[in-house]
Amino acid sequence: MQVSRRQFFKICGAGLSGSSIALMGFSPAPALAEVRSFKLARATETRNMCPYCSVSCGVLIYTTGDKSKNAKADIIHIEGDPDNPVNRGTLCPKGAGLLDMVKSPNRLKYPEVREAGSNEWKRISWDDAITRITKHMKADRDANFVEKNAAGTTVNRWNTFGFLASSAANNETGYLTHKILRGLGAVAFETQARI
Amino acid sequence: MALQSLDIARRSATTTPPPGVRQTTEVAKLIDVSACIGCKACQVACMEWNDIRDEVGSCSGVYDNPVDLTAKSWTVMRYAEVEEKGKLEWLIRKDGCMHCADPGCLKACPAPGAIIQYANGIVDFHQENCIGCGYCVTGCPFNVPRISKEDNKAYKCSLCSDRVAVGQAPACAKVCPTGAIQFGSKEQMKDYADKRLVDLKSRGYDKAGLYDPQGVGGTHVMYVLHHADRPELYSGLPDNPSISPLVGLWKGFAKPLATVAMAAVALGSLFHYVTKGPNEVSKELEDELEKEDAK
């Protein structure tokens, strides 16, 4: 007898139900099943951009709460923005893993200082941090600022202080950084553009 | 979502048919191996969406990581360096549940409702009903389900049934940067595959083809392969998979027959007793011994 796989299953099924009827007694549980509930159902969606590579994929960031005052927005999921013409909702493994970067256990939460020769970090307040850093900067600038060069040309340059600027920062941050650095007379600054 | 509970095609260890009048669209995921760059975005998106994080493992001398499917890695990329006639090909295959039309896992599962096949074709594990016996593993022709060491429940790709239920694509399909993973109705996916095969054949892959193995009634995860004649090149994709005959035997005829047989023995005994009567010690013997005692 030629029995196809499908027929075979049917026969088996018939056998199964037949035997069950024969046994009765125990009624099978009702056929219910439900999928995991859609976790974004009422989450807040914010349009943002992946900070990794220069494809600058659009992302949708989902946060808990509806932005009401007492509901603290917590990022629960990040996926691609389907409207963005470049990534059209897709992401790469880096972008797809953004949630774990945002929520990394290695996120810094407060200012810290490591004193000269020390082997550990010490938590400090923002005020302390800013005051201590600017004291260093002012002392250095006042001591090393060059107003005129040997030829007598005004150069107004401070080159004992350097700055490496982030390429993951906003344009606005970059612009303000540049504006401040030039205002201070800094010249030894760079960004990741070359590296 | 509540209605989804009724759109079920099959339910493990359940002998009565589920409500089956509604017909929903059969969905499918198509993995176009020829467009896959092996970036693992699908792996990451899968873990992210499903709230699972596998262990930070180690490098074993290959790109594959995690090296195998686990209860927390429902999909992994498998990389095969194949060199033939001096031409190197790096065949990268996304491995995971194939969502068979005739799911071996569901067939093998003894726990009612632990494995559900939805009317749209998704085969989903319901861990709350899972008893952790691991029979699904024996039932699967693709070696996909994994039992968690933490809770002894079986896990595998759900085809993001939660996303599909609300009309979204699975996380891996949505994320795939090169479009190597497509998602839609099974019909659409077959049409899309046809188009891809024309392109691949024009590029010299005469044996390009669609992997939708009929041995398991077709699958709801299909592959476009450049070498469809040799699926084993893709890190051992089975050539003509079917549910193991052992599982077929065990879960097919045998069990109902055995059940009937056991019932027959019980009934046979009963009828033997009522027809033949008890086998009692003969009165003569008893009397005889009593007599002896009396002496």
Added chain:
Amino acid sequence: MIRNPKDLQRYTAHERANHWVVGICFILLGLSGLAFFHPAFFPLAQLFGGGVWARILHPFIGVLMTLSFLGMFFRFKSLNTMTPADKEWLARVGEMVNGDDHNMPEQGKYNGGQKAMFWVMAASVALLFVSGILLWRAYFNFPVDAVRLGAVVHAAVAAAMIGFIMVHVYAAIWVKGTIRAMWYGTVTRAWAKQHHRGWYRQMTGK
């Protein structure tokens, strides 16, 4: 309870205890195993606290049964050596089943059927144990084909064994005066003389 002091001791207390450990294990294994055997039996899992508990307990009970069965095996192994008389008995078992045991050959402590049952049980327990280990995923991880084979063997042997045990139990019920041997260890002399004349003679010297 008061018994006839002339009754014959068929089983010692240890032997009875051993038997019932095996017996209870078997019942628990049967109930929990049937739960996984066919959907119709799945509600039996409730007797064990649900499917998960049934899955967890079943193999441990299995190990316990195997160990206690080993005890029985070594206790009774030598008594179950097949003799030509046993074979003759087995050949004529039809008469016995028909309720006509008068012409059956004389039997020692165990008749051919019981001996056959003993060896079938021993083989079944061995097979169940080995195949059960293959299936015990919580602690073992065997190649999937071995597990598949294990599952078939386990289910098939278990079903057969349940059948044999039913026969075993029925035989005990059907042959009146038998069960007490396993309750309090003694049988009447008449019972012994009728069913196990060889043993009766050996015990009584008659």
Added chain:
Amino acid sequence: MTNHWVDIKNADLVIVMGGNAAEAHPCGFKWVIEAKKERKAKLVVVDPRFTRSAAVADYYAPIRSGADIAFLGGVINYLLSKDKIHHEYVKHYSNATFLINPDFKFEDGIFSGYNAEKRNYAKDTWSYQLDKDGYAKVDETMQDPNCVFQLMKKHYSRYTPELVSKVTGTPKDAFLKVCEMMAETAAPNKTMTILYALGWTEHSKGSQNIRTMALIQILLGNMGMAGGGINALRGHANVQGITDMCLFGANLPGYLTSPNEADVDRKTYLEKRTPKALRPNQMNFAQNYPKWFTSLQKAWYGNAATDKNDYAFDWLPKIDGAYDTLAIFERMHQGKMNGFVCQGYNPLASIPNKKKVGDALAKLKYLVVIDPLTTDTSEFWKNHAEFNEVDSSKIQTEVFRLPCNLFAEDTGSFTNSGRVIQWHWKAADGPGESKRDVEILASLFLKLKEMYAKDGGKFPDAMMGLTWPYRIPGKPAPEELLMEINGKALTDVLDPKDKTKVLVKAGEQLGTFGLLRDDGSTSCGNWIYCGSWSQGGNNTAKRDNSDPSGLGQTLNWGYAWPVNRRIIYNRASADLAGKPWDAKRTLLKWAGGKWVGNDVPDMRPDAAPEEGVMPFIMNPEGVARLFAPAMADGPFPEHYEPFETPLDKNPFHPNNPKATSNPAARVYKGDMEVFGKAKDFPYVATTYRLVEHFHYWTKHSKLNAVVQPEQFVEIGEELAKEKGIASGDKVKVRSMRGFIKAVAVVTKRIKALDVDGKKVHTVGLPNHWGFKGVAKSGYIVNTLTPFVGDANAQTPEFKAFLVNIEKA
């Protein structure tokens, strides 16, 4: 990118070389796949490794790392000798016809004007012959031996397929196959796009690698075309924007250049930077330099910058030398720096020669790290066993670590590699006490200002005069900043042709940089961003992704600089008469007295074709430069060996040791000494990133750590066999500067190459790991890399250096 991400789908041929787009930019790479699927485009990958890009390529050719110019020079020779060029394009749109100073020479690997001691060139002979009006002379027939075309032909005639194969290790047939495929795009209606990245820039001749391909694209007529162009796939999400903001000591926002000591006043400064047209009728767009610069000074110094004080010209610091990253760390290493800030930057891991960088940081008085994460740099002073063996007690640097917010916690704009500026919105607050970058910078600046106001100090004028119009001074809003960058009219801006017409009213946002003035009536923080926030509002936040042309231009999505133009040089997509080379991919055409089409014209909108205004409007000659005097190391690219070469000579110039490696590349004292030699370090090493990682950043993300957890190095099967290394073994890789240990991945994907008669093996070194993160700790790969950069851009030579390898 001259083009943009989605435009890649319009290509007929995609070349991935000097990069690995599939791994570094997967979501952009989708448009390569789209081109393959929808246009039947072919993908060719040329790389030392069979990468994940190669996995989906139609053709792969191996190449020795550091031999790209040899390969591409060979392609130029092929195109010229087989006459596979786009003749009309080359003749009209490039300087092929221009006559060059007869004294220009190229001898034995060195161009005329070389100073061996200073390692640089005097470029006076690298010049056009000018006529009496100051215009460049041309020979339309291109027969003059001094015309660029003939010089170029001669220069590249040496790049025969045999020599190319000998230098690159690429089998000759593979090389010719690639030539053939590229040559097909010389047809006017065929385009090739090139996707490159750090695989070309990170060489001591990085800029010339790219230029060589630019020459090919000009010869094939692919610049300005949809599906063509030269496409740098850049690094971070906003590396383009930050580059545009020019956070370089040598530049001001919008690629203006910093004044140097020779610029004694504004006039001198501007004269040197405002070119005169080199051909009649050309737009010579850079003639507007004074408008851009003056508007910047007005944005920064406001009312304090007036014509009375030279628009505060002297307030700008004047540079006295190089201030690129390598130069900065060299200065630091010499003890010439006291303070340093790392904002979202991890130099200990990302700058060559980790030992030198660590030693340099230890010489600082104070280091400030502004970062959302715990970087390796912030703990350079801490002992992390084998991965960072230092003695904390001997390091006297005071280190501050300030927590800043990430993308998700800030609002603002990013500029993608395709120059499209896009706005993004804050989703949640950052953790703990973290703050937005601008708040941190503002608080440092305002505190300094307060200290100077109170206690006085050196030259407070520029600091005090800096405009600070932000409503909450300590928290400048991104909206305020982008408006300032865009610029506005300070007084009414009048139409120069009709002074009675007001183009923009005082106080209004400017719509385009065409409105900028050099008389102080406009302010603009970055001229190329002018138009991003016009009077109509924030154009970077536009979200209409409609694409009526089907070319993927999406002109109403975000805002591209310049002036929302998506493909630059798009005038070159049409012939002289203004008819598109390929009507199916029309970007621009001349119709009804103006340029119309699917992009913002890169041309004066009413410039009739008869006027002869050529497409390369930023060049004073109006055409593309096949001969480029601006380059530091030669007007034509020439192959030089990496500073650490597996060969003992440059096969192109075997008798001139000066021409072994780039003669114009800067090498610091002490660094030349730590270059390794092939006899001790026989294998070519190249560093790269894996698709699962983003530099040193993703090692803090568990999801990424899971999918590629542990440090490894890749070697070919042949080398593995020679060294007795099996896949999974631990190996030690040494260079002249240090060693790392990692797991070996033995692969078929890296082949030994036959180079100049010897077998050259490549060792692949993925970089990512370090001693901070949730991924497995590993060695910083830049322990191994040499401290030398490209002659033009000073990008370090990370891609080709020498190592040895052994079982650990």
